Every structure is written in C-alpha cells, then in structure tokens.
Amino acid sequence: MDKPLSGKNALVFGIANKWSIAWAIAKAWHEAGANLIIGYQGERLKKSVEDLLSELSGENPPLAYPCDVTDEDQIIQFFSKTREHFPKIHILLHSIAFAPKEALEKNFYETSRQDFLKTFEISVYSLLALARExxxxFSDGGSILTLSYYGSEKVISNYKIMGPAKAALESAVRYLAYELGKDGIRVNALSPGPINTLAARGITGFTKFLKECASKSPLGKNTEASDVASAALFLAKDESRAITGQTIYIDCGYSIMGF
Structure with missing residues (x-):
C-alpha cells in the first residue's frame, strides 16, 4: 500500500469527536504513513480523543497531549513534549474555532467586546501562536493548514461573529505564507462547504442551509469530511510544494454560484 507521508511527522489541533473534520484529516494522514501528535483542548476532551486514537493501528500509534491555545505556557509545554518525540515536523493542522453562544444568538452589531476578543483569540490568534512555536x-520546510468557511467573504446570516473571524484567519494565512515562505513553510486554508459536525449543528437553521447548499451546488451534493481530508492529504504531500497563501474551496462548487 502506498504511504506518501511515510517518515513525515504531523501535529493536529482541533479533534473534539468522531465527527470533527480534524479527525477525518488525522485518519487520512495516519493511513498515508504520517506519525501524529494530537493537541487536545483540556481534560474534558482527553478520553474522547484517546478513544478515537485507539482505532488507529500501526507501528507508531499517535500520541496526545493537552494544549489550551489560550494558555501560552501550555503551548510551550506541548511543543517541548513534541521535541522529545520528533526532531522535526513536516505538517501542522489548525482546526480550531470558537465563538461564545451569546455571540451567535445576538445580532452581529450587538457582539460584546469580551465575546469579540475571545472569538478572535481562539479562532485566529491561535494560528499565529502555534505557527510561531x-x-x-519545520527545519526542512513543510505545510501548515487551517480551516475556514465561505462566511468569510459572503454574509451567512446565522454565522455572525465567525464570519469576520474567518476573514481575519484567511488574511493571517496570507501574511504567514509570505513571512514563512523563505523557510520553505507553506500556509494554506481549506474552506469546506457545510458539513454536519457537532459544532455546525449549533448554528441556527443549519439543517435547512445544508439542504439548500446541496440543491444549489453544481455537483448537487454536500461536502463530506472525507473530501476535506483528501485535499488536506494533497496539501501535506510534496506534490503541492508550489501552493501557498491560498484559501481553497471544497464545497462542490457552491461558492461559484450567483443568483
């Protein structure tokens, strides 16, 4: 069986449960031969992540350590532990986003300063914090990936504060790609269509929107987590060495459609 990522070391942040896009990507990278270390958000998710990782077989079972991206000390400790196992890394996935429930229920203009700052700290600044450490x-260069969404450039009525946050995230991708390019590090964002994850179900009207996207997309269907994992696998491989600073849509074509 072909193992295009054999010998590659990857860090994955953002696995919460079996529906997570990060989990689909982690599985794809593992099956392609990559060695994985998972960063999870606190003790609450520890057992869930460890149970998922137990499903992955192979000579090098994935490792998992806590990494609260709002805590600089935890980020430093995570990378200290990473160095104990990996002398270098080749791939990093940032699949982290959060907005307080209140900010998703109010009008955007009613967003509080506290909720705005918390959303941007976790959803955007965390990419910078992880990339910096x-x-x-990345001594041989490599690939950093994050996850965005179409609400970054078009208004999705119930997406609220997350739209501006994803817009900032995509801008951060471009600036990081520019500054890290001299070190051979590529930085890209994947922008999937709506996927039936646990987090997405928290958005009002999501089920209706899911059906609408399927009916209007050129391919007549919704994106699956496995579709995103396939794109992430390509961007982790050397064949994607000339792609950086991009937001790549994986949405069955929905984003190209006008009225």
Missing part, C-alpha cells in the same frame, strides 16, 4: 521544528 512550530517554526523552529
């Missing part, structure tokens, strides 16, 4: 471990 990871930079020294």
């Amino acid at each position: 990871a930079k020294a471990l």
Whole structure:
C-alpha cells in the first residue's frame, strides 16, 4: 500500500469527536504513513480523543497531549513534549474555532467586546501562536493548514461573529505564507462547504442551509469530511510544494454560484 507521508511527522489541533473534520484529516494522514501528535483542548476532551486514537493501528500509534491555545505556557509545554518525540515536523493542522453562544444568538452589531476578543483569540490568534512555536521544528520546510468557511467573504446570516473571524484567519494565512515562505513553510486554508459536525449543528437553521447548499451546488451534493481530508492529504504531500497563501474551496462548487 502506498504511504506518501511515510517518515513525515504531523501535529493536529482541533479533534473534539468522531465527527470533527480534524479527525477525518488525522485518519487520512495516519493511513498515508504520517506519525501524529494530537493537541487536545483540556481534560474534558482527553478520553474522547484517546478513544478515537485507539482505532488507529500501526507501528507508531499517535500520541496526545493537552494544549489550551489560550494558555501560552501550555503551548510551550506541548511543543517541548513534541521535541522529545520528533526532531522535526513536516505538517501542522489548525482546526480550531470558537465563538461564545451569546455571540451567535445576538445580532452581529450587538457582539460584546469580551465575546469579540475571545472569538478572535481562539479562532485566529491561535494560528499565529502555534505557527510561531512550530517554526523552529519545520527545519526542512513543510505545510501548515487551517480551516475556514465561505462566511468569510459572503454574509451567512446565522454565522455572525465567525464570519469576520474567518476573514481575519484567511488574511493571517496570507501574511504567514509570505513571512514563512523563505523557510520553505507553506500556509494554506481549506474552506469546506457545510458539513454536519457537532459544532455546525449549533448554528441556527443549519439543517435547512445544508439542504439548500446541496440543491444549489453544481455537483448537487454536500461536502463530506472525507473530501476535506483528501485535499488536506494533497496539501501535506510534496506534490503541492508550489501552493501557498491560498484559501481553497471544497464545497462542490457552491461558492461559484450567483443568483
């Protein structure tokens, strides 16, 4: 069986449960031969993540360590533990986003300062924080990936504060791609269509929107997590060496449609 990522070391942030896009990507990278270390958000998710990782077989079972991206000390400790196992890394997935429930229920203009700052800290600044610590471990260059959404450039009525946050995230991708390019590090965002994850179900009217996207997309269907994993696998491989600073849509064509 072909193992295009054999010998590659990957860090994955953002696995919460079996529906997570990050989990689909982690599985694809593992099956392609990558060695994985997972960063999970606190003790609450520890057992869930460990149970999922137990499903992955192979000579090098994935490792998992806590990494609260709002805590600089935990980020530093995570990368200290990473260095104990990996002398260098080749791939990093940032699949982290959060907005307080209140911010998703109010009008956007009613967003509080506290909720705005918390959303941007976790959903955007965390990419910078992880990239900064990871930079020294990308001694042979490599690929950093994050996840965005179409609400970054068009208004999705119930997406609220997350739209501006994803817009900022995509801008951060471009600036990181520019600054890290001299070190051979590529930075890209994947922008999937709506996927039936646990987090997405928290958005009002999501089920209706899911059906609408399927009916209007050129391919007449919704995106699956496995579709995103396939794109993430390509961007982790050397064949994607000339792609950086991009937001790549994986939405069955929905984003190209006008009225």
